[in-house]
Amino acid sequence: MESQPERQINSMGQIISKAKHFMASDRADMASDTLRQGLTHHPESAYMHGLLAITLLNQNLDDECREAVAEALRCDPNELNSHFCLSRLAIKEGRHTEAEKHLLDGLRFDPENVVFMVEYARLLSLTNNDKKADDVLARALAIEPNHEGALGLRSAIKADRAHFASADEHRTKALEANPDSAMVHIRVGASSLKSGRPFRARRHFREAMMIDPNFPGLEEAYQESDRFCRWTYLPMFYWTLVLERIPGRQFTFYLAFLVAAKGLPAMGVPDMVVAPILIGYLGFCVYTWIANPLTNLWLKWRPLR
């Protein structure tokens, strides 16, 4: 959220730069302390109130964040960080229409703000409006072609929409632009899974762990991707991907099985042809039921390294 022009006097600039330094080092608590101290000298600085709101949001101090937002908006109703915080709080509480309003307000004040565009695309994707999310991200990337968040999210959306070549292209661009970002490797890993590339996903999750071993949920993602790569689970992984693209999922196959079981003999197809089809279907059903326990057993024998 650094696109808002800073027009503060020098000492305020020093406070802000110190707070941003703490924020960049994941020390949101130190950043909020610095900003609170600064606000005792500059109580009318909307930007500092807004920045404080961001740091409080990052610490999950929602009520205090709301207070800081109220102060920021009192000083300047167009303060961007406050609208960003309000949208995040609304998303957290499931008020998606309200979140959309705050993000669009932010974009009205600053139409070229890529951070707001990416956040808006994230909200649209969350509410299953992937087509519009994709268009918003295309606009964001036209302004800032190497934006890490926009490239990662667009890659995931493209993979969701089965545009695998485009997903791959965005993954590559994201990695080229930010090879040392754990977040990029995580997004690329997630997108690779959706595109049916579990081995590549596992590699990126591993690299993300090497960059930032404490990233929340990363170890679980790595374990999950490793599970998909085991030979006992690999057919199930691809089968699940196929099913996700078919209306009715496994029930469509069940209907096809019913029709085949009744229809083929009635059409005069010999039993020696019908029987292997039906036995094959039943065998595959049995595999889908035991794939999970079988993989658990395999993981006990060959655990994750």
Add this chain to the structure above:
Amino acid sequence: MTDDLFQPSLSSEDDRHNFNSPWNPRNLMWVAVFGGVLATGILMVINDRRLGVPNRMAWMVPLIIVLWVGAIVLTFNIVDITPGGDAGNPALGSEFRLINRVVGLVMAWVLLIPQRRRFEIFETGEEEPEPLWKPALGAIVAVSVLQFFIFVIAMMAQM
């Protein structure tokens, strides 16, 4: 900003509210497999309210009843239930189960579309859906008993 791309596109249906312990609509497809049209229909109508789907009972309930009656009538047309016909052999139950499942699955797949969309919004939160197996089992058993009596009465009427 007058850009169409940045015009509001979300409605109150996209908000994570009005949920009341919903069941996962994907699991209702299993009820269609084991219980057929009526059992799935009853649970779908209840789940509509739990998911806060806009009221569509006015046309959904008659449609479910028509499809269920249609499945029974179709079975009676395929299987001979007159004395000396197929009624005594397992063909009646088998044919009815097949028709009931196929119609139930197709109906569930179409009518569950709004529920799936709402459930995806529900999944953005941290709450867990309500387990379905007890109500599903209850609905399947109750509807099976009802269908058994309908078939018995229909066969007795033919004698």
